Amino acid sequence: MEDIILKFHNVCVSYTEGKNAVNDVSADVRRGLITSIMGPSGCGKSTLLRAVNRMHELYPDIKITGSIELDGKDILKMNPIMVRRMAGMVFQRPNPFPTMSIYENILAGYTLNGIRLSRAEKDEIVESCLFNVGLWDEVKDSLTKRGSFLSGGQQQRLCIARALALKPDVLLMDEPTSALDPIATAKIEDLLVQLKKDVTIVIVTHNMGQAARISDYSMFMYLGELVEYDKTQKMFTNPKDKRTEAYLTGRFG
Amino acid sequence: MKSYSIRILKDRLLKTMVIILSVLTCVPLVLIIGKVLLKGYRQINLSFFTETTPSTLDAMLAVNNNQLIPGGIANGITGTMMMVLIATVIAVPIGLLCGVYLSENRKTRFAGIIRFLTEILQGTPSIITGIIAYIWVVVPMRSYSAIAGSVSLAIMLLPLIIRSTEETLNLLPESLKEASLSLGSSYTMMVLKVLIPSAFGGILTGILLAISRVIGETAPLMLTALGASAIQWDPAKPTSAVSLLIWEFYNDPNLSNMIWSASLFLLILVLVLNLTAKKIAKKWKI
Numbered sequence: 001m002e003d004i005i006l007k008f009h010n011v012c013v014s015y016t017e018g019k020n021a022v023n024d025v026s027a028d029v030r031r032g033l034i035t036s037i038m039g040p041s042g043c044g045k046s047t048l049l050r051a052v053n054r055m056h057e058l059y060p061d062i063k064i065t066g067s068i069e070l071d072g073k074d075i076l077k078m079n080p081i082m083v084r085r086m087a088g089m090v091f092q093r094p095n096p097f098p099t100m101s102i103y104e105n106i107l108a109g110y111t112l113n114g115i116r117l118s119r120a121e122k123d124e125i126v127e128s129c130l131f132n133v134g135l136w137d138e139v140k141d142s143l144t145k146r147g148s149f150l151s152g153g154q155q156q157r158l159c160i161a162r163a164l165a166l167k168p169d170v171l172l173m174d175e176p177t178s179a180l181d182p183i184a185t186a187k188i189e190d191l192l193v194q195l196k197k198d199v200t201i202v203i204v205t206h207n208m209g210q211a212a213r214i215s216d217y218s219m220f221m222y223l224g225e226l227v228e229y230d231k232t233q234k235m236f237t238n239p240k241d242k243r244t245e246a247y248l249t250g251r252f253g
Numbered sequence: 254m255k256s257y258s259i260r261i262l263k264d265r266l267l268k269t270m271v272i273i274l275s276v277l278t279c280v281p282l283v284l285i286i287g288k289v290l291l292k293g294y295r296q297i298n299l300s301f302f303t304e305t306t307p308s309t310l311d312a313m314l315a316v317n318n319n320q321l322i323p324g325g326i327a328n329g330i331t332g333t334m335m336m337v338l339i340a341t342v343i344a345v346p347i348g349l350l351c352g353v354y355l356s357e358n359r360k361t362r363f364a365g366i367i368r369f370l371t372e373i374l375q376g377t378p379s380i381i382t383g384i385i386a387y388i389w390v391v392v393p394m395r396s397y398s399a400i401a402g403s404v405s406l407a408i409m410l411l412p413l414i415i416r417s418t419e420e421t422l423n424l425l426p427e428s429l430k431e432a433s434l435s436l437g438s439s440y441t442m443m444v445l446k447v448l449i450p451s452a453f454g455g456i457l458t459g460i461l462l463a464i465s466r467v468i469g470e471t472a473p474l475m476l477t478a479l480g481a482s483a484i485q486w487d488p489a490k491p492t493s494a495v496s497l498l499i500w501e502f503y504n505d506p507n508l509s510n511m512i513w514s515a516s517l518f519l520l521i522l523v524l525v526l527n528l529t530a531k532k533i534a535k536k537w538k539i
Contacts, residue, residue, distance in 0.1 A: 097447060099447075099453070
């Protein structure tokens with residue numbers, strides 16, 4: 001019996017009534033692994049990911065049905081603040097807080113939750129988080145500078161560090177490298193593989209190569225439906241569904 | 254080929270028109286500033302800032318002897334500063350929160366109503382805010398006062414601050430909100446620690462520009478602050494203001510030279526506020 005951290009059960013998400021962007025998705029995500037969600041633009045992959053930490057509540061028109069269980073608890077019934085602390089998120093574009101220094105950005109999760117820390121605790125969290133994302137050596141002398149002064153790739157690693165600072169169970173990543181150049185992308189991919197011992201990662205990507213390189217399990221979504229979900233290696237070498245095969249061989253998408 | 258040269262000609266004609274008209278709009282402004290500078294600078298010295306308004310008699314004697322009018326506008330400067338300060342303290346918290354509300358609930362019906370009402374308030378003639386402040390404050394307190402003046406100025410500040418706050422917050426990217434909410438931030442913390450600090454430059458600029466708009470208001474102050482010939486620090490007593498003094502100088506032929514100096518002072522004050530606002534907007538840009 002494998003250790004399941006995240007359970008989607010008949011999840012439907014709709015932006016407009018009667019039209020599901022995510023249609024009846026059921027899947028189990030395993031703990032301590034990287035699971036990628038692939039699919040062409042508009043297939044509902046980001047929508048599904050954002051349902052997990054209830055980001056959709058920013059937009060009142062969006063309706064979600066079904067259930068999503070995180071560590072056995074239905075997140076749709078929990079307080080969104082608790083859900084979001086258990087499931088950190090990294091977005092498509094790096095979004096460090098522009099008014100905060102690098103140091104403050106890392107600690108933002110604590111500040112925003114009203115958690116007080118001693119100076120030593122703060123220093124330790126900042127150092128370990130930056131170290132974990134490989135940014136410590138690059139920024140240790142400029143911790144008081146604004147986060148927005150870093151390069152795109154560094155900013156994205158800062159955002160990952162910021163999400164990890166709260167020690168979430170799951171890290172949700174919504175095309176985290178699509179705004180970055182190949183070198184920065186490679187650094188982030190290496191980082192994710194190292195991180196999976198501490199945190200389960202669910203990553204949305206439209207880059208098949210990326211999914212193949214880093215993920216253990218892959219989902220393929222098309223038109224809101226979960227077409228195929230299997231071990232990445234198996235899916236890439238021997239896809240069960242015709243649509244998956246067509247996508248992986250570049251015939252659409 | 255012929256139509257081509259006509260098109261070039263038309264282009265040139267329009268460009269010339271635009272330039273001429275733009276220059277024309279500057280003419281009144283340059284004339285005003287020039288007049289105020291030329292006629293106003295002579296009266297400006299240290300006592301202009303430290304002494305209160307002279308009596309008609311003193312001024313008449315000085316003018317007849319071809320001397321500078323003694324005294325200054327210190328009572329007006331302190332009054333203006335005090336009233337603007339109180340008005341800002343009243344209007345900023347309300348305006349800020351209202352602006353946050355409007356920006357966060359852009360499409361709701363209630364926000365639409367509020368937005369419409371702020372627009373009306375912004376277009377309300379200033380004398381009417383003076384009458385309202387008279388009824389609200391002067392009548393119950395049974396005295397003209399700086400507080401009443403501040404209330405009327407605060408009413409005028411409110412719509413300006415609300416709109417500038419709303420517009421600045423609307424410019425913030427949605428990703429900032431997502432970033433803070435995804436860290437488990439509560440709504441209050443997101444507004445206080447992320448949205449307002451990120452928009453701080455724009456909000457402060459808006460506040461300064463709003464102050465520069467109301468600092469020269471006269472009509473509402475006539476009905477509320479009334480005026481005083483001495484420096485008055487008690488906000489519950491009638492108080493003078495620079496704009497009120499200009500009106501008083503206008504009504505007294507012996508003091509008419511002081512009109513220009515007081516106007517110059519107000520103009521410079523507004524200019525400094527505007528320049529500071531621009532500097533801040535530039536420096537705090539994200």
